[in-house]
Amino acid sequence: MKKEAMLDSYMTYIQLEKNYSAHTVSNYRKDLESFFSFLESEGLSEIREVEYLHARNYVTQLYEQAFSRATVSRKISAVRSFFKYGSREFGLNEEAFKSLHHPKKRERLPQFFYEQELEMLFESVSGNDKLSQRNLALLELLYATGMRVSECTSIRIGDLDRAMNIVKVLGKGKKERYIPYGEFAREALEHYIEEARPKLMKNTDHVYLFVNSRGEPLTDRGIRYILSDCIKKAALNTAIYPHMIRHTFATHMLNNGADMRTVQELLGHAHLSSTQVYTHVTKEHLRSTYLNAHPRA
Template sequence: MEILIDHFMHFLSVEKGLAANTLESYQRDLFAYTDFLKSEGVTDIAASNRSHIISYLVTLQKKGRATATLSRNLASIRAFYQFLVRDRHLEHDPSIHLETPKIEKRLPKVLSLEEVEKLLEGPDLGQPSGVRDKAMLELLYATGIRVSELVQLNMGDINLEMGFLKCMGKGSKERMIPLGKVAISVIRQYIETARPRLLKVGGESALFVNHLGKRMTRQGFWKIIKKYALQSGIMAEITPHTLRHSFATHLLENGADLRSVQEMLGHADISTTQIYTHVTRSRIKDVYAKTHPRA
């Protein structure tokens, strides 16, 4: 079964072009599933059936796993079986017609404009690291890119003269995103004054570097945004994704069309982007309730 999983991983990587984080997720889910099959005495994937899949999902549920986790595991298992049938390792797919657990859609947490301003004003521009932090935060809010995309940016991916950046998203899909005047100004300041002082040696292609002069990591940026949220007195729970959510919501609140926001966010399906329309409606209701004299 491990060999078949390796073949599947190769297929997802080479033919589908999935990102490393997505591949790790698939592999983790499938190893957990095949470990379960072995515990049930099944050592050949061809001997597995619909009941085994259901039993595994029930086991995860009893362990307190979230509905989203069950849904993701089933998606991984289903994709694996489809691959095995396609490559004729199996004749039948036991996952066919299994119903995906319904996930309750939670509205993403969004900062108000005032909270965004507080967060963006947090870094100390007298320090190279502060200029870098300011540039990273401004870039996230200006473009709505994912944190994984932010830390993967190279010097050649940004064009300040033309005012856009090139971003490689999920599934190795490239997209161009415009930059605002404020972001351009701060990023130029970072590149010209702060980045050279943070670099220890030459040859680093990363746009954003840490105190060691190496590429900034997702974990490193997580600590940065937590620091400025605490420093700014923002009570809302903030994650690196919060600025992405705020970017999309604020655009829609100010009249941007859904398709344009979808393209900038890099969503393959517009239904993913539509969650932000629910956020804007919810915020409108809150504003109405707080401001209308007869609300």
């Protein structure tokens, strides 16, 4: 089988079975196509002939091209994951990249909103028009649940248990989980579903919860645009990305006494280590508050 066919098979696997986001799938394809181009420049036409030396040369070239450690790490992950899949499906030898040193990414604490900033963000979407009602429901649900944006865009009306205030989401690896949401989110959702959504739907007919101004299902890009617009209206001097709401949810939960396992389950993290990064955020918050408040700090 040619490497192009192997690539197509792998892309289908990570998209359908691993449930990777469209953004991740696109990046992995570009990374692997770039790696294939490197092999051709090395005069290697057969992917089964890849050895450790080729892997080392590839990484050296990435650093020579001045990619960041995070980007190099992602590119190695893409190729390593491809070879792992290929060893199982096509008999490829995965040892070349399996034994390769994986550069550690510089740890950065997740950015989050303080509660006062979040209130300003909510105030920016107050209004009785249909788009304001949708934006408030979207913002309230994201903050109430900490769900990923990709999970939010796939929610259907039937995924909401409006009597129990619980939403079913489809996470990574197609794993379902149920997340409760509070009274603020419930009220915003009810207004949106009963009043705003029917007006936005116009002549369209589908079951997705959040829709754009034309009544079509809201996309990841659409949510980014909405949140950026909220930041401008709130006059907050910060950039925003959708995951910031998720970081804010986790940080506020831990700051207010939630235990780590509960937050892990709500976020849909497979490993506790993914959730533990937020303990560093809360410790830094405590330290900063102490230094600013204690007279002899």
